[in-house]
Amino acid sequence: MSADVVILGLGYVGLPLAREAVRAGLTVVGLDVDPQVISGLNSGTSHVDDLDGAAIEEMLAAGFRATADEAALQSATVAVICVPTPLSDDGGPDLGAVMSATRAIGRNLREGMLVILESTTYPGTTEEIIAPLLEELSGLTAGENFQVAFSPERIDPGNAVYGMKNTPKVVGGLTPLATQQAADFYRCFVDTVVPARGAREAETAKLLENTYRHINIALVNEMARFCHELDIDLWDVIRLAKTKPFGFQAFYPGPGVGGHCIPIDPNYLSHNVRSKLGYPFRFVELAQEINATMPAYVARRAQDILNEDSKALRGSTILLLGVTYKPDIADQRESPAVPLALSLIGQGANVVFHDPNVDKWRVNGTTLNRVANLDQSVDTADLVILVQNHRSYDAEAIAEASQRFFDTRGATTSTHAIRL
Template sequence: MPADLAVIGLGPLGLPLAQAAVAAGIPTVGYKTGPEPGSLSPAELRRMLSGGFRHAVGPSELGRVRTAVICAPAPRGADGGPDLSQVEAAARTLAARLRPHTTVILETPVHPGTTEEFLRPLLEEGSRLRAGRDFHLAYSPSRVDPGNRDFTPGSTPKVIGGLTPACTESAAAFYGRLTDKVVRARGPREAEAVQLLETNYRHVNIALVNEMAVLCHDLGIDLWDVIRCAETKPFGFQAFRPGPGVGGHAVPQDLTGRAGRGLRMVELAQQVNNRMPRYVVQRAATLLNEHGKSARGARVLLLGVTYKPDLADQQATPAQEVAIRLMELGAAISYHDPHIPSWSILDRPVPRADSLYEAAAAADLTILLQNHRTYDLQGLSVKAQLLLDTRGATPTGAAHRL
């Protein structure tokens, strides 16, 4: 059966889209753009294959679909902005095989203007077709929240911004097969700016509570009780919680050097969030010192080294910097994570604790970096000599909280 959809990039953005498309009955082909961290369980893969999904055996299959969605990753580049090299490679591969009347959609988080100024010329040059006349071109912000079972692709509205009204309607017709609600933006720049606003909203608000965490600790205030009370306000407030840093695939974008000025609030948020791993290590060293121990030679157990609970995803996890800084202080680190069977820091394997309770009892300090649901924090707080909880997940008084 010929595929109706090509998902280009099978990482954390493309794989959920491919799964949703297959579940909606759309024959889908996936095309990898490089080493990508997206993964499926054997059961999920069987369901997708039985539903009509297959991996492309070659780029020629990209020219046989009605819709192609580019989900290639764009990690932070040396200049702080998104590195579009994989998007460019995907566009060139697609362009050489692009047929008239195909709908091309970009979902990769990018700066506003990228679809028109960067992607469009690549597609037109490689295909000799004109966007908006010979093929449809649109942008749609990716709205993927890994591990969140409350919001599925079908229940999450999709924003569409097309190069022309016809482009918008063509992309909307495709996404209408996947979701209950399609929201039409005025154009691709507006849709790209939606992604910008949504991503930066998360980073800025996390930065605010991270600063509050430092302030409240200095003032002897229980921040977690403050948040508990504040989130009872039924309007004008959404609860965010601090942590050892901010991980994930959506990097904050301040547009410095692109729009003539940066987003000062986002720049400050990045500075605050980037300081959190260092602050966690400072708190750890202080705790050890208060209990008559030095960080040098201390046995430190790190619990949860992924960026998000109950997932194996380690993209931009703050656990890496925490581990490096502890090692620089001379601490002997080990880790436990039910989702990560092996872990290396600076190309050196980190010892994995097989028996969690025994490891916590033997460690001079245990640091909870990620609260996986399998952790019995009450039991851990009893076994651990010292427990630093960076997620506010332990019962009140059971541990030292961030």
């Protein structure tokens, strides 16, 4: 079976991309290394929050299929890399999955193919790593025999307003022709395409977007600490500040940052600056320090709250509500709930959890089962901490029913609740 496009990596980025391409009438093949993902998709089962089984069935009916066979690339016009790029031990991006996907394309590359990298990485990756490897494996020349471009993913899991189709798509190629071809490809199923000057600009734009959020979240997280000490309601401060119609965007404190983008992506830029220029990206490193210490700060606040009832943290039962990194989804990547739980457990607390989207929760090799009865657990816990404010939670009612309630998300106005 020939394919207009092969998408390598069928996670939270690749699968929505595949769906929109299929809807546009393109013949799409998804390439993945996980047998469970492949079999699940081919049987109509979704493993990502934003697509349900009906969406997968619709894709299959239109000709989509998932496979582990890289031979599918041999007939593709476009190959799009959407694989994860976690942090390596030295703080830079781990390009293992990207390199593996690139090698698969290189072994099957043919004249006229367009290769697009969507995986977030540091500036220069497309030009310095991807293109040379493709040339080495294929014997072809980038920019002449085939084209290479970068287009940063902008998927926001759980966002009911902005998805793949109506979120503007940035594209930057190694040549003007590559940019044009990538833009033409995305225009088939994305409303707005924004050409970049080149691949490096497109790579850096993605990092700027997430670094902006990372730094501003760190700002309000640090403010949360001193506002608590000064007896200032930061949530009210933000409410007041955001009435200004220009020059201000509201960011909110929390128990830490999660997901792939905020805690991970800015470090790519920081690592790149250090390794290539020899000096630190101080804003990013300071923001990382502040945001990374928020779970421990929340644990200290929890201890202080228990002290007010003459209770020790050791031996107390603490119920964590919401362990995913965003509300109303099941995605737990880099969730601050994990380091928070570890900090509490390390000090002797009995930690239990509830999350409507998570049945079993893994905390450093230990599997915790969701509490069976939320109301009963709220009644009996020495302290309830709202870590993630899922829509199904009535935070005000839970706060009133709790012995002590610590709201890290600003979801309550009750005087019975203690807010971050």
